[in-house]
Amino acid sequence: MSDPIRLGIAGLGTVGVGVVKIVQRHASLLGARTGRAVTISAVSARSRDKDRGINLGDYAWEDDPVDLAKRADVDVFVELMGGDEGPAKDATEAALNAGKDVVTANKAMLAHHGQTLAELAEAKNVSLRYEAAVAGGIPVIKSLMEGLAGNRITRVMGVMNGTCNYILTRMDEDGLSYQEAFDEADGLGFLEADPNLDVGGIDAGHKLAILASIAFGTQVAFGDMRLDGIGKVSIDDIRRAGDLGYKIKLLGVAQMTGRGLEQRMTPCLVPATSPLGQLVGGTNMVVIEGDAVDQVVLRGPGAGEGPTASAVMGDICDIARGLRLPVFGQPAETLVPATPANAESPARFYLRMELVDKPGALAKVATALGENGISIDRMRQYDHAEGTAPVLIITHKSARPDLDAALAALPATGVVSAEPVALRIEDV
Numbered sequence: 001m002s003d004p005i006r007l008g009i010a011g012l013g014t015v016g017v018g019v020v021k022i023v024q025r026h027a028s029l030l031g032a033r034t035g036r037a038v039t040i041s042a043v044s045a046r047s048r049d050k051d052r053g054i055n056l057g058d059y060a061w062e063d064d065p066v067d068l069a070k071r072a073d074v075d076v077f078v079e080l081m082g083g084d085e086g087p088a089k090d091a092t093e094a095a096l097n098a099g100k101d102v103v104t105a106n107k108a109m110l111a112h113h114g115q116t117l118a119e120l121a122e123a124k125n126v127s128l129r130y131e132a133a134v135a136g137g138i139p140v141i142k143s144l145m146e147g148l149a150g151n152r153i154t155r156v157m158g159v160m161n162g163t164c165n166y167i168l169t170r171m172d173e174d175g176l177s178y179q180e181a182f183d184e185a186d187g188l189g190f191l192e193a194d195p196n197l198d199v200g201g202i203d204a205g206h207k208l209a210i211l212a213s214i215a216f217g218t219q220v221a222f223g224d225m226r227l228d229g230i231g232k233v234s235i236d237d238i239r240r241a242g243d244l245g246y247k248i249k250l251l252g253v254a255q256m257t258g259r260g261l262e263q264r265m266t267p268c269l270v271p272a273t274s275p276l277g278q279l280v281g282g283t284n285m286v287v288i289e290g291d292a293v294d295q296v297v298l299r300g301p302g303a304g305e306g307p308t309a310s311a312v313m314g315d316i317c318d319i320a321r322g323l324r325l326p327v328f329g330q331p332a333e334t335l336v337p338a339t340p341a342n343a344e345s346p347a348r349f350y351l352r353m354e355l356v357d358k359p360g361a362l363a364k365v366a367t368a369l370g371e372n373g374i375s376i377d378r379m380r381q382y383d384h385a386e387g388t389a390p391v392l393i394i395t396h397k398s399a400r401p402d403l404d405a406a407l408a409a410l411p412a413t414g415v416v417s418a419e420p421v422a423l424r425i426e427d428v
């Protein structure tokens with residue numbers, strides 16, 4: 001057997017503990033697969049005394065992850081602290097500068113600093129791997145970068161935040177309000193320390209930005225993404241969408257269009273019978289479309305100790321085997337700055353509005369839509385309450401700027417009594 005591959009693990013939360021467990025539990029299996037013993041030299045975390053239910057006695061301890069990153073007995077620095085700045089970035093840069101390979105689960109750091117870190121890693125001729133950063137246990141980076149390398153990728157889509165999908169599923173299946181489902185997810189420990197990372201779509205947006213870079217050969221461009229969270233999705237919308245044969249999902253879509261790179265992470269309607277529509281609970285799904293392969297659907301656990309540690313270990317095994325790949329699938333210097341699409345691809349839209357229940361109200365709405373180029377495909381009125389008439393409209397394929405103009409024109413009609421809800425219907 002060749003020399004052991006020696007890990008330094010920074011961060012002993014859920015994922016770090018999971019990695020230690022796999023290294024301890026599967027020593028012979030990892031050795032057989034990589035031809036090298038996989039060992040841990042040293043670890044680092046915020047608290048040394050905390051009982052994590054694992055034996056760390058054989059490993060050296062470092063208080064400072066930067067010191068860990070530079071240790072002579074560390075070949076691979078495993079960054080599992082999180083956060084786009086601060087210790088995670090400092091230690092990652094220290095490791096790369098010291099000529100160490102790095103494995104990280106840190107989507108925020110890659111979404112914000114992916115290009116500079118990739119340039120640094122490639123200048124130092126070391127690996128920077130991050131399978132665990134996107135969709136937890138699903139080997140999506142490997143699929144996109146290796147298995148689908150022969151394709152021109154046309155579109156990448158995904159439900160990549162399990163917490164949001166859990167909340168939407170509880171609302172749909174059990175009639176919980178958004179707040180009730182949110183509180184339940186909180187009680188179960190699903191939410192990030194800053195819940196807006198989850199429900200604001202930011203965490204999933206980080207993941208989509210990374211996938212878009214690999215798929216389209218562009219520098220990571222998280223700042224250009226359209227981000228709408230799930231906070232405004234109501235049980236009414238879930239019910240109405242269901243009546244029409246749709247589910248509401250926090251869906252990420254990235255595609256290269258004639259207008260530039262389109263990246264969206266927004267609540268969308270998808271057909272209830274589609275794989276994305278059938279995805280329930282905390283599970284993730286990524287759909288990749290390529291000119292040769294057509295469509296590939298990957299489904300699996302997007303978070304948690306075992307699944308995320310599984311992805312980290314996959315990267316470690318690749319490094320141990322000597323597999324070297326450019327960080328985003330092609331040399332960082334060849335990644336082009338993304339030109340953001342100046343408008344979203346046209347789509348059908350779901351519109352829900354409350355109208356004042358008086359003669360001519362609907363006609364005024366139809367006129368406002370029509371004057372802005374929005375054509376109605378289907379329309380339904382339901383459950384009249386005292387003085388108001390809820391109306392549901394499905395548009396024909398429309399340009400988003402036209403829709404926005406139509407929505408802006410509605411208050412002047414004097415017949416719309418609450419802010420309309422507009423959700424994109426995605427063809428999947």
Ligand code: HSE
Pocket residue numbers: 160161162163164190191192198203302303
């Ligand atoms: N908070 C994320 C989720 C997991 O709910 O999917 C880590 O990205």
